[in-house]
Amino acid sequence: MKEKENTIFVGLDVHKNSIVIALADAGRDSDVRSYGTIDGDLEAVHKVVRKLQSKGSTLRFVYEAGPCGYNLYRSLTNKGFDCIVAAPSKIPRKSGDRIKNDRRDALSLARLHRSGDLTPVYVPTEEDEAMRDLTRGREDAVKALRVARQQLLAFLLRYGHRYSGKSYWSKAHWNWIAGIKMPHRAQQIMLQEYVHAVHENFERVQRLNDQIRELIPHWHLAPMVKALQALRGVSLVVASTTLAELGDLTRFSKPKQLMAYLGLVPSEH
Structure with missing residues (x-):
């Protein structure tokens, strides 16, 4: 009980170059106060932590994802402190409270953390986050390839070049593009640039595919990737991308929890 009474809930409004801090003492009617603003680096945070610790309080931190x-x-957690990262979409907002600033946000986080009204997000392991960075990078490359192809086709269409073949980006399609000669040198330069962008982004996607295939066997979720591939139409890249986003599926104790996380459980109206 004494430890609970000696707890300080620390709300952190985190930005690139600064962190605004608010403190809420344990107890529903206890004080919630602004601590101030510090630099956004970890050393500045731990300096404040040491100062607050010197008062013998238990510290519980929160900041918004x-x-x-x-x-x-x-x-913070590596140093043994309790910390959650709050889901922004599930932070309670008072009706009509549209005034938003860093100080108010920090105070609100500290207060809501104390009352237990915040929903934490799942924080992936560093290894899982690294794999997610890789699969998301591949998705970015796929999008860039799609845009590059659209730009090339739009450029050709603007000057009346319409492909009548069956399959785009086939050998026949590329031969057709290679035979196009624009009337002005500036236009020919841009045609070659658009073509180069498509090839460059295609090679980027292939490189990332190869890297994913190389790294997956060494990932701790490799057995799950293999299991997902047993499903019809699920490739290694699809399976690894799915798991990189979800993390370890064993964190869902029931299938219904996973379905709810994916937004596949119908809501009641």
Whole structure:
């Protein structure tokens, strides 16, 4: 009981170059106060931690999931502190409360963490996050390839070049493109640039596919990847991308939890 009464809930509004801190003492009616703003680096955070620790309090941290990732979470938890990363979409908002600033956000996080009204996001292991970076990078490359192909076709269409063959990006299609001569040198240069962009992005996708195939056998979720591949139409890349996003499926104790996470459970109206 004494430890609970001596707990401070620390709300952190995290930005690229700064962190705004608020403190909420244990107890529903206890004080919630602004601590101030510090630099956004880990050393500045741990300096504050040491100062707060010197008062003999138990510290429980929270910050909102965002572009700064999980480095702060890992740094705090590796040192033995309790920390959650709150899901932004599930943070309770008061009706009509549209005024938003860093100080208010930090105070709200500290207060809501104390009352237990925050929903934490799943924080992947560093290995899982690294694999997710790789599979997301591949998805970015696929999107870039799609855009490059669209730009090339749009450029050709603008000057009346319509392909009448069956399959785009086949050998026959590329031979057709290679035979096109634009009337002006500037246009010919741009045609070659568009063609080069398609080839470059295609090779990028292939390189990333190869890297995924090379790294998957050494990933701790490799057995799950293999299991998913047993499903019809699920390739190694699809299986690894799915698991990189979901993480270890054993964290879902029931299939219904996984379906709810994926948004596949119908809601009641």
